[in-house]
Amino acid sequence: MSEQKIPYKIYLSENEIPKQWYNLRADMKIKPAPLLNPGTGKPLTAEEMSGIFCEELVQQELDNDTPFVDIPQEIQDFYKMYRPAPLVRAYCLEKALGTPAKIYYKFEGNNTSGSHKLNSAIAQAYYAKKQGLKGVTTETGAGQWGTALSMACAYLGLDCKVYMVKVSYEQKPFRREVMRTYGADVTPSPSTTTEVGKRILAEHPGTTGSLGCAISEAVEVAVTNPGYRYVLGSVLNQVLLHQSIIGLETKTALDKYNITPDVIIGCAGGGSNLGGLIAPFMGEKLRGEKDYRIIAVEPASCPSFTRGKFAYDFCDTGMICPLAKMYTLGSSFIPSANHAGGLRFHGMSSTLSQLYHDGYMEATSVEQTSVFEAAEQFARTEGILPAPESSHAIRVAIDEALKCKETGEEKTILFGLTGTGYFDLVAYQKFNDGEMTDYIPTDEDLKAGFEALPKVPGQD
């Protein structure tokens, strides 16, 4: 098909929205390592998990074999409210760069949560509702996940308790208000509503909180209140399963126009977007059907893939959650305060970690001023104000396109544009004022995190 015929935006029709999720693990020869019970050091059983997560999600978490999972009709209907997401040909960016490369991006920001997080939020809320639960609890930092979950719960009539890191609650009141508009109960963490919160407040009066503390509170509320379970927006296998809708839609749209990407680029924090975007392409690669260059992009200030260790570690700073085998900087690692660009998690999805470890993908890290330069260029040419997280992928996509300009190669570059930056304007302001700085942790900075890795049989 001639290039002229490819529109700026490819929208699938409603009946082309995938009706099944794709479980990447089914095609992995080496499966991701199981979650471990930190007390016993043994793989977490379904029964142990089901006190925290709802039952269907436990099954999805543990199922390494079923390649396709039916999307329940009610979730399909909800998806129709904000999907299909457009696959955009970045004609204007290509022109501005003067590159022979063809750039495509899958834009997941056309919903109020402003990101792809809604894809898994509705699934997790649905299964909680189906199990007859009253509600769910979660933590949120910047608030994209909390907003998405609030939307999903409002739709299903499910109670939603969000523990929001106190400093974000106070400094980012707007996301908090979106969550409240969706009827969520948003509590600044640490709070006096939980035992762990009270203990932390007694030990550290005046603390402004941390994600690890908010997780601890959310988990406590879930396990101590009948009818509640805890939900998480990234890292877990189940989340990658739900997010596969991103990649499946993308692949369907590309296939319609006989387009094969050479390079696939996604930003990586906990891995929810990257895992979702690459899923069907990685599946082809794992099955030996096709080859793609797949690049994970992370912030230089939180470089779990590029400088972390592949080891069992806690998923939370509070060290109360199960152990996951992943690329990690250590659960005590917290990015420098000057880091504005999201993707702050110390670890990474076990599934993606295994794939990276086995050589199926690359990873690179970028510094935040260059990320915001890319964000600005993108906003000016493509008319979308990107989230800082997404802009990590934009940075590398632009760099790859500029390499094509040098070599004359007409590569096809695909990247994931996870969301919008409407709630990140404090960071944009810093950039606009020339006050943004970069930070790369030294080896010394990373040492403490590695030394604190838990002792697990078979792990150094």
Place this chain on the structure above:
Amino acid sequence: MSEQKIPYKIYLSENEIPKQWYNLRADMKIKPAPLLNPGTGKPLTAEEMSGIFCEELVQQELDNDTPFVDIPQEIQDFYKMYRPAPLVRAYCLEKALGTPAKIYYKFEGNNTSGSHKLNSAIAQAYYAKKQGLKGVTTETGAGQWGTALSMACAYLGLDCKVYMVKVSYEQKPFRREVMRTYGADVTPSPSTTTEVGKRILAEHPGTTGSLGCAISEAVEVAVTNPGYRYVLGSVLNQVLLHQSIIGLETKTALDKYNITPDVIIGCAGGGSNLGGLIAPFMGEKLRGEKDYRIIAVEPASCPSFTRGKFAYDFCDTGMICPLAKMYTLGSSFIPSANHAGGLRFHGMSSTLSQLYHDGYMEATSVEQTSVFEAAEQFARTEGILPAPESSHAIRVAIDEALKCKETGEEKTILFGLTGTGYFDLVAYQKFNDGEMTDYIPTDEDLKAGFEALPKVPGQD
């Protein structure tokens, strides 16, 4: 076609995006009254206008006869970046309301300006560029128009000078940062960059500015700097022409499914969205081909249609702009400080004013707490956080749908969802906290504005 087959979102294909704008005035038997020179009291000539507006826009402003105007290819290409806008069947809202009515809305918020304003911003910037100008000047209050213009100018490489009401510049820093990200030069008004700004600052030290003052500064910069012209985001005939793309796309989408709306509802501030949405439908009504019930919705705190006078008045508070014949509360009218919901202009598009005066449309006013109740219900069911402006239309659409529930009528209701509320969360917070109040000006409150209407021959 059976109802089942209508998707949640109707996206036109790229080649179905209209290639011509529709000029509603061509079908009006009684044309809107011309702009008057406030000095002479005589209709403004093209020559007088061309010192302020670029030439092609002057022609569009004055042309009451040409029904269709070709959209230049470069504007068509820009439209492809964020259009077609979806026409959404509000299945979820209908279900929540339990109404037999069928509700559709045209959503114009899927671009960074967050509203329909971009449709005219790109057109005005394009003609300025085509005329070889260096840049454009404008004023902005809340900032939707300023953001849209900044985006358009960034795309075309045109300088963009925005005078932003000082209190908004300081209290709404995020929109300011979006404009700066698009490279616009944003100045808090009043400023020392203009003579009128200096004079106002000397007379009123410490003033936080007003839209009228910002207009005066923007106009001064345009007329005193070679290569600059002034642009405006609403009220003018040219703006309604460009915004007709909203209605044309909507009608094309409805026609594909053989849907005929019974009621068409739009919010009305200066009239840009309403005029654009209703254009082709009103055309059919004017030509006697079809009948539609068309409702303009305005805030009870700024009720120009429902309580204003149909008279010649200044378009600006500073009384330096031309006189327009319109429904007006008087150019000195400023809505109460408690008014949070946008649509603050004291007057209304001359075209829409004439149509309302001649009985082709209805108008109603709504109070802001009920507007935010509708906004919240809409957000929870349709997953879009609506702008307060748009929520005026949502309020009346819901009310009409609830009437259908009582009567059992299966009416088809269409409304314009002009944009998103990401930058209006201070107002949402007020609502969420139960601190939002209503305000309806008394007749006494409106008296001063009416008494200050300018003396124009033939006007009481």
